[in-house]
Amino acid sequence: MLSYQHAYHAGNLADFHKHALLASMLDYLVRKPKPLSYLETHAGRGLYDLSGAESTRTGEAQAGITRALTEGWLPPGHPLLQALTAIRGWHGPDAYPGSPLIAQYLLRPDDRMDLAELHPAEAEAPAPHIPGARLHHQDGFVMANALCPPTPRRGMLLIDPSFEVKSDYETIPRFIQRIAAKWNVGTIALWYPLLADNRHKAMIGSLAANFPEALLHEVGFAPARPGHGMVGSGMFVVNPPYGIRDETARLSRIFAAL
Known part of the structure; x- marks a missing residue:
């Protein structure tokens, strides 16, 4: 349990898919001159070194x-590219930002950020790189349930587990239902891996039945190495920001051409 460490996988195709959509959604949300709340249930660390041994x-x-x-x-002008360029300017050409640092770059001073991380090694890592964030060394589902609806009420929750806890596939649909009932204006984004054994199918079927107007976007790609189970990346978004479907269409074209 809690053996997963994202440093081995930072910047992979699933990260690209997830972070391109995350940056695009936040870019839209911050255009309105009102503060917002940003929460993550599984924050990991703020910064990764792609020249490191793990990567x-x-x-x-x-x-x-x-x-x-x-x-x-x-x-040019894509919010993920802007964030990556700035962060590499500060931390070097091999730096890669995790989702908390991408969000921190795009958010404004009066926006609120709450990050949860339970893994001991990962929980120690975000602090130096995420100034202004409230860091919670606890189960992210517990944190989100306690804080939602947040203040300010506008905002976004990113749910990004490793799914090494197999029960997540069963509990996440019920969790999202509870959060959406309490925070009906929030953008609730779930990332999940597409696995060769299709274990995600029942989870997504349940979510789609309860949130028929949500955004569902999946992309496929070849396994990272022989025997690797992940063959794609998915995002399920309740209350997706306006215009995000243009970005999903663009990403679909990119991944279809791989």
Whole structure:
């Protein structure tokens, strides 16, 4: 339990998919001159080193963000490209931001950020890189349930577990129902892996039945190495920001051409 460490997978194709959508959604939300709340249930660390032993061991970043930048998958002005360029200017050319640091770059001084992380090694890592965030060393589902509806009420919750806890597939639909009932104006975004055994299907079926107007976006890609179970990346978004479907269509074209 709690053996997953994202440093081995930072910047991979799933990260690119997730972070391109996250940045696009936050970019839209911050256009309105009213403060917002941003919450994450599984924050990980704020910053990763793609030249580190973990990343070079798997090579997943080379097939993900490195290829994306080389081939121009992010057009000029894309919020993820802006965040990545700024963060590499501060931390070096091999830096890759986790979702908390991407959010911190896009949010404004009067926005609120609450980050939960239960993994002991990961929980120690965000603090130096996420100034102004409230860090919670606890179960992220407990944190979100306690804080929602947040103040300010506008905002977004990112649910991004590793799914090493297999019961997450069963409990997440009920959790999202509870949060949406309490926070009906919040954007609730769930990232999940597409696995060769299709274990995500029942979870997404349940969510789609309860939230028929939500955004569902999935992309496929080849396994990172022989025998690797992840064959794609998915995002399910309740109350998606206006215009995000243009970004999903763009990403679908990119991944279809891989």
